Amino acid sequence: MDITIFVPGPLRPYCGGASELFLSAPSVRAALEELGRSQPALYANVCDETGAVRRHINIFVNTSHMRDRDGLDTTLASGDAISILPAVSGG
Amino acid sequence: MSERVILSIGTKKGLFVAEGAKTRRSFSLRGPFGPGVPVYSSLIDTRGTPRIYASCCNPFFGMKVLRSTDLGKSFKETKSAPAFPADDGRALANIWALEPGPGKKDLWAGVEPASLFRSPDGGDSWEMVPGINNHPHARQWQPGNGGLCMHTILRDGNRVHLGISTGGHYMSEDGGETFTAANNGVGAGFTPDPYPEFGQCVHKIAGHPDAPGRLYMQNHGGWGEWDGPGGRRPDIGVLRSDDHGKTWRSIAKGLPSDFGFPIVVHPHDPDTVYVLPLEGATRTCPGSAPAVWRSENGGDSWKKLAKGMPKKESYFTVQRDGMDIDNLKSPALYFGTTTGQLWMGRDGGEEWTSLFDSLPPIHSVKVAVV
Numbered sequence: 076m077d078i079t080i081f082v083p084g085p086l087r088p089y090c091g092g093a094s095e096l097f098l099s100a101p102s103v104r105a106a107l108e109e110l111g112r113s114q115p116a117l118y119a120n121v122c123d124e125t126g127a128v129r130r131h132i133n134i135f136v137n138t139s140h141m142r143d144r145d146g147l148d149t150t151l152a153s154g155d156a157i158s159i160l161p162a163v164s165g166g
Numbered sequence: 167m168s169e170r171v172i173l174s175i176g177t178k179k180g181l182f183v184a185e186g187a188k189t190r191r192s193f194s195l196r197g198p199f200g201p202g203v204p205v206y207s208s209l210i211d212t213r214g215t216p217r218i219y220a221s222c223c224n225p226f227f228g229m230k231v232l233r234s235t236d237l238g239k240s241f242k243e244t245k246s247a248p249a250f251p252a253d254d255g256r257a258l259a260n261i262w263a264l265e266p267g268p269g270k271k272d273l274w275a276g277v278e279p280a281s282l283f284r285s286p287d288g289g290d291s292w293e294m295v296p297g298i299n300n301h302p303h304a305r306q307w308q309p310g311n312g313g314l315c316m317h318t319i320l321r322d323g324n325r326v327h328l329g330i331s332t333g334g335h336y337m338s339e340d341g342g343e344t345f346t347a348a349n350n351g352v353g354a355g356f357t358p359d360p361y362p363e364f365g366q367c368v369h370k371i372a373g374h375p376d377a378p379g380r381l382y383m384q385n386h387g388g389w390g391e392w393d394g395p396g397g398r399r400p401d402i403g404v405l406r407s408d409d410h411g412k413t414w415r416s417i418a419k420g421l422p423s424d425f426g427f428p429i430v431v432h433p434h435d436p437d438t439v440y441v442l443p444l445e446g447a448t449r450t451c452p453g454s455a456p457a458v459w460r461s462e463n464g465g466d467s468w469k470k471l472a473k474g475m476p477k478k479e480s481y482f483t484v485q486r487d488g489m490d491i492d493n494l495k496s497p498a499l500y501f502g503t504t505t506g507q508l509w510m511g512r513d514g515g516e517e518w519t520s521l522f523d524s525l526p527p528i529h530s531v532k533v534a535v536v
Contacts (some may be wrong), residue, residue: 085226086227090464112493119246119249120226120227120228121227123228123258124249124250124251124252124256124257124258124298125252125255125256125257125259126252127257129227129228130225131225131226132226132227153187161226161227162226
């Protein structure tokens with residue numbers, strides 16, 4: 076099951092400069108866990124120590140926010156793309 | 167190269183570094199480093215080759231520790247930041263204190279939620295200190311307005327003092343292996359019991375190497391008019407201990423307010439201590455006129471130092487790490503405001519000038535002569 080992870084610019088230094096990563100996973104949760112194993116520095120920017128996605132990080136599966144589907148349990152199909160995006164916030 | 171005065175200034179929008187000659191006539195400014203990201207704590211580590219460390223509290227991507235080996239001309243992230251074990255259940259929210267540890271490359275970090283971490287390699291790896299992080303009180307501490315933060319780490323040989331808001335003062339006498347609450351005489355205005363065993367909102371603790379056993383504390387004061395359960399609690403805000411923090415007594419008499427955040431000791435005289443009183447209700451300067459207050463007798467009496475500062479219409483706060491003092495023969499005080507001004511008080515605060523007027527809101531100021 077080939078899944079593409081799109082990495083935003085600020086996080087590319089944590090994965091060797093890659094803008095895209097490729098892995099196999101049946102769900103968003105499994106994809107993040109695989110990211111934790113293969114790219115621990117990148118993972119620490121996306122999820123905190125408890126495994127929760129950081130508050131100001133949004134995870135999209137194709138064009139849908141994961142919260143509008145099944146959150147971390149959102150299932151993935153071959154060819155799906157996960158986008159990691161910083162939220163619009165600050166001041 | 168002649169000695170330079172280095173200021174590290176943690177702001178809401180990153181870290182700035184100011185550098186000047188020992189005359190302190192002018193300072194150049196570099197930064198922001200970690201641009202756009204709040205910096206609550208920094209350390210100018212003068213052991214060996216000087217290094218500057220800064221906590222970089224990225225709201226998007228989590229906490230980082232920045233390190234500079236060229237006096238703040240450039241910074242790089244260390245290899246890791248403090249992190250709780252996966253099975254702990256807590257997640258790092260902020261880094262409030264960075265202090266040198268006992269070994270040459272040891273760093274200690276006080277964090278939010280209130281916990282202590284140690285690094286043996288200048289911030290590249292970190293381990294949690296279980297003696298305080300798993301203390302039976304730890305899950306009972308409550309956050310203050312700034313969060314549940316460990317903001318003070320003071321080392322005196324094998325003694326380690328920690329300040330926690332709101333947890334109180336904790337002390338170790340075995341190098342940090344075990345800790346006990348030591349708050350005898352430290353009042354709390356926000357609990358029915360005016361003198362609880364722990365849970366006080368300690369704002370900052372300071373000591374001096376020439377006066378072992380003596381500590382000064384800025385506690386959460388401003389409860390002189392309280393008329394609820396437990397009654398009035400005047401003068402609980404500024405305290406002193408002469409027995410390594412086992413007992414504390416008020417030294418707030420003579421101040422316009424016992425509320426404030428920073429407390430700083432003169433580098434050459436342990437009897438000289440500085441506070442910056444704020445109104446408890448607004449956290450701004452009494453009468454809208456800022457002033458540092460100095461005691462030269464360990465808190466028995468206080469003198470107002472405000473020459474050169476505005477006499478009215480100033481409504482800033484100076485946060486707990488927002489004031490420091492250099493160690494030159496005639497030292498200067500420095501404080502940064504939540505309205506972005508950095509003030510310097512020559513001759514131990516006798517005469518004040520504004521060094522920078524339009525920085526982002528300032529969280530912390532540290533100074534060293536290197």
